[in-house]
Amino acid sequence: LAGQEKFPFSTEALRREVKHSFWLLDRVDSAKALAKKLKAHPVFREYLQGKFKAESWHWQKNAYMRAAKWELHEKNYGYALTLALKGKAYPTALCIISEGGLSVLYKHSPQELRQILRNATPVERARNFNACTLILLAINLNASPQDAREERDILMINLPADWEPSSEENARFLFLEALDSLPDSGMVEADLRKLLSFCKENEVKLPRDYFQGIFRGVVGQLGFYYRRSGTLLENVHTLQSIYDICGLIIKDCDGRLWHSSAEAELNYMQGNIDTADEILLHFLKSVSYT
Secondary structure, eight states, X not given: OTTOTTSTTSSXXXXXXXXXXXXXXXSHHHXXXXXXXXHHSHHHHHHHHHHHHHSOHHHHHHHHHHHHHHXXXXXXXXXXXXXXXXXXXXXXXXXXXXXXXXXXXXXXOHHHHHHHHHHSOHHHHHHTHHHHHHHHHHHHHHTOHHHHHHHHHHHHTTXXXXXXXXXXXXXXXXXXXXXXXXXXXXXXXXXXXXXXXXXXXXXXXXXXXXXXXXXXXXXXXXXXXXXXXXXXXXXXXHHHHHHHHHHHHBTTOOHHHHHHHHHHHHHHHTTOHHHHHHHHHHHHXXXXXX
């Protein structure tokens, strides 16, 4: 289109001529398709970016926020969060994380995630406490348990004085505290046993996202222990115990299957390849959540 001078917006002269107008399209799908093509074409993209940057920051901020809310409505959580952060729309970002879960945080740096926590008001933190705990979990996995603990302490002293957490919110917080002990898997196990008692007493379970704290945090750390002479059996048994607990406190987590995966890993490291393959085959073929 940019190479043919009879199409609207194809030349600078035509852009000036029709800058006050709108193209009217008969369907939402048509508008989306047009928007996609405009963004993809280098000439139109440059034009749109130039117009956007010429506006005031207040206008840009509102535009980012409206776009983020639209993407949230369309359940495009990752793009919605990117737009919200560009517009520094931190309350909207918390809403997006609440709906989108842990996976929407993976592409963002710990520093960006800290900004969400630190720029939210106490009321917004309390209203979206579950989103805040997911941010802390992401910081734990992508930075360090120490960084997550520091942010958690800041969060807790900046909540409303009359705020009372629910049983599930308390469980999320206790889980994060258990991860503080990494890379000491034995201490993690002990803390998770306390959490198990709490969950049973209050009849609550954690969302599936929290298993990433075990799968990526604890299991990743255990690789270091395996290299130490005489600790292999001890650490595999600790990991199996952790998996058993997770099956009881985390939704859609089959602790027995994960327990068997640790058994397969043990056999593999001991040279029993056929036994390991047999166990893992059952694990991989399972239709249950793993």
